[in-house]
Amino acid sequence: MAFYIVKRLLWTVVLMVLISAITFLLFYVLPTADPAALRAGRSPSPETLALIREQLGLDRPLIEQFWSFLRDLFLHFDLGNSFVNNEPVRPTLLDRIPATLFLVFGAAIVWVVVGVTIGIVSAVFRGTIWDRILMGGALLAISAPVYWLGLIGLFLFSEDIGKFGLLPGSGAYQDADGVLGQAHALVMPWIVLSAAFAAVYARLLRANLLETLSEDYIRTARAKGLSERRVVLQHGLRSAGTPIVTVLGLDIGILFGGAILTETVFNIPGVGRYAFEAISRGDLATIQGTTVFLALGVALMSLLVDIIYAFLDPRVRY
């Protein structure tokens, strides 16, 4: 097991270097426009461009640039300075990370709890009217785009611009005091962000659980005289829930990227929002920094999932 984890860790490091290399290539070697020109502002002269190239080190050999990029990134976690306002990317990024983590993990908890509950109820009461209502609702939630759902949520339920002011609206996170206040401000974003995921998980779990409940070992569990609650919630869920853990890790990874929309609609100062601003202003250094961070998030979640999975399913340990 320890060997497996070490192996997996090393692989993650390799991945991170690869991702950094790809990011570097995309942003410095194959950019859509000359990074120096992007940074220089309006109608720069060739002399200004040359100076900026020198400043950014763009005149050095490619391999040397890549090396210093890697060195800065891994040794100092230095992501360079914003092309737009020259502020270093790292402190801003670090400042933005908690909001994104709070948003993403909060939403993950909401959707796992809601999705799993609905999945179990639907599976246990399969074929009944409840099953149909829940699965119909799930289908609706899956088809609703996050952005649209966010706007609808705000226009209906936010305290400032909603028809029925129930929950804090866009921008409330920033004004909130303390973790509780922030959590309160995040209630609507969590719901919006987790709706589709909860629906997917409910459907996934329902299908898995129905399949599992027809397994021989569930029959064994019943034959042993275990209560139905225990059969479903322990023996059934143990098997049906394991694949959920796999997708959960990856989905949280995806969500770091998907947070852009939610953070935009709800005006939450997170990494996604930071990336969005950078994109809309062509701030390559910041885009690159946030990309590396988000890729790191995905890679770490993937690592975590593989390790947890190895713990959960004894058959894959090696």
Add this chain to the structure above:
Amino acid sequence: MTRSRLRFLLLAMLAISAFAFAACGGDDDEDSASSGTTSNEEAPVADVPEGKRGGKLLELAAGDVDYLDPGHSYYQFGFQTIYAMHKPLYSFSPTDAQKAQPDLADGDPVISPDKKTVTVKLKKGVKYAPPVGREVVAKDVKYAIERFFTINVGGQYTAYFNGIDGAPKENSKEFKTFPGIETPDDYTLVFKLTKPVGVSFAAALVMPVTSPVPEEYAKKFDEKNPSTYNTNVVASGPYMIENNAEGKLTGYVAGKSIKLIRNPNWDPKLDYKPAYLDEIEIRTNASDANVAARQVLSGSKMILDTNPPAQILPRLERQFKDQFTQVASGGYRYFPMNTTLPPFDDVNVRKAVLAIFDREAAVKARGGAFVGDIATHILPPDFPGFEEAGGLETDLDYMKNPRGDAAVAAKYMKAAGFDSGKYEGDEEVFIVTANVDPGKAQAEVAKAQLEKLGFKVRLRTVPQDAVYTEWCQVPSKKVNMCGSAGWFKDFADAESMLVPTFKGAEIRKDGGNNNLGQLNDPAVDKAMDAAALLEGDERNAAWGAIDKQIMGLAPVVPFIWDKTTLIWSKDVVGVGNPYNSLVDLTFTSIK
């Protein structure tokens, strides 16, 4: 576990490429980088409502300012804050878009008859905000302009000031003092120019760079590369950003918020700005324009940074009549035609293109009448020279019909030697535009117009960032027409509008070229040189005539003069400053 690993790699690639592609789809306007506009009011002096003193205003903005350093900022949103917290030599009041008001300066600039010396007197008693606190003197402006030319500070519009004797052509690594800026006493600045460009130089004294910077305080920040004065900037105007005893800005959180409070050392008697508000918070991450616009319109004590989303515009007239204004954006958008390459090397062919062109369709592609007026020439409405260039009318038969005129087009095609009235040659017209709307949509309109004349058109869409820097500004790429070009002025002077884009001497063959049509007409250049020396009405008349002269050569299809829509909450008395096309924080008040 190979499965999840593979899935992960795919995801990572997707994430990266999504950013990479998204990165290309940035802002539509390369040129909205700049500032400036004129009033859309008929009279040069506009009525601005009186306000009540006090209150706190919240501005919702989609993004951060570029810089707070007056020597570095070059975006209109940055200018909005800068004009509220600094006193440049001159600035524009929303009450008069044509003539700049002396701000730090005491009276109008005095230009010598040879146009090579400009003298500016300063007000006495203007003081810096804490922690500097001392009186502003002439050498502070001298330092401000000198530091502007360093790499560390990174001044971006040096071309307006490099006529000063001793100023380098480009930003230099070392800080240099300029013999061309003299401070005979604490309240007098004398600019010595190497060329007789005093008039346009004086007009440029409204730029934020003329705001004073105390050298003894700023030096330590300016020695860093890049300069950290940006987050330690000291105010001289009615407002300041909250800071600590060292001057470090505590009220500025990059990408989050800017908190402006009153500058306790500001003397209202030394300023034309009423500065009604006690406090202004600018939230620079009000991300979703749709949500933010609604929050402003239905909320209290709020303004929006700039244009609300298009779908809200029609509701403004109906529902929020007193909560918005429109100001001209002070620029024009156009389709430049490459005058050095066939088929557009023939003036008659170009005139035929102007004649056939349905400019109304191109305006529609950008969002319709709410976003701007159909252009009939180059200088935008209420801009110096606009009336002289023909105002909203035109004498040119090929510009008369905004929907296009096939008969006139045919006439010019015949004059160009195509007896059928259609193009018969085999030259292909190569158009480059952005791969996102509205750049893409408007270029498609252009393509359709050219095809009406029988041209074969090749339309290439590239990422927004690349349209200018990689294609349109690079003559060797042999682009026949640029599909998304625009030019917005920095200050109210026609010279800065017409010279970079139409003067033959401005063509840069090796890239960075802004004379996109590569118009190289000795008569035009000569007229520009002469007009540069003129002042007042004479000057406006001369530049208006140059506009006409250029339109006679038909190097571009101008099609829209942009307008900006500004909105605020019902309890706010919003005032738009046409100079900067944004809400003027020093004139806006709360009911």
Add this chain to the structure above:
Amino acid sequence: MAPLLEVADLKVHFRTDDGVVQAVDGISYSVQPGQTLGIVGESGSGKSVSSMTVMGLTRSPKSDISGTVTFDGRDLLSASNEELRKVRGNDIAMIFQDPLSSLHPFYKIGKQLMEAVRTHRDVSKAQARDRAVEMLGLVGIPEPRRRIDSYPHEFSGGMRQRVMIAMALMNDPKLLIADEPTTALDVTVQAQILKLIKKLQTELGTAVVMITHDLGVVADVADEIAVMYAGRIVEHADKRTLFDAPRHPYTWGLLRSIPRLDTARDHVLVPIPGRPPSLITKPSGCAFNPRCVYATPESRTTDPVLLPTAPGSGHLVACTLSEEQRASTWKGIVGGEDPA
């Protein structure tokens, strides 16, 4: 002595979208304490469903169950789910065909064994663990103290079935239902498992219902054998009688399709032609008649009743042929005559 388990006129019908499946259609049998009943039949004959019904495992909104199941003096069919749950795994235990899929893949076997006892008895974890080790040793798992922390996939097929048996016997059940316990195992292991079951039965005095499609399997262990076809018992006799004087053509077919040590090497194994009938639309008359080479016009119209071969005999057969016809036909078959 009162029977331990008495099943009377048990019917189990499932309502499906295609129609009502008459999986079990009126069967009766009884098992004495410590005795072994073999229930033999092809898949789909209702043998598994009937025993699952005894355990209450076929209860669902879509099943109709009638008749009586009396276990140890209690009526299980009318018992509540909770009462029934207390019987399951405690008084009646069950083992299944595929020992790998029947054990939960994610739990250590120790946990699964301990769970069986802790569900029904208030014992400490340590006690439960000791009991599990004891039972694993009893069923012949080497190093039970170490192996108790292994996962099912770490055992071979035969060992897994031993684990299943150990788990079934954790609570000293009075009745063990073994549903095809050897089918998924290879031949040598089959014999070991059967021997184990027999040994345990002798030692522990547990009654066994052995369900199989293979008469060979019950030949050794069963006291009585019931042959099921299409949801009915078609022949029921003590083991000796059933092997020596079978009276139902279907039983003949089963006997002719198994290899036997006491027949000549060149003896031809004859499979039963055709396939079991649909349990939704059964053939009229005797359900076996479409596959029966001795079918008469009468057997196509008359549904035969399970009757003693002679008054007072414990040998029961459901066939429209007369006892004389059956006796002489069997004699012919044993003599090497090919059926017409």
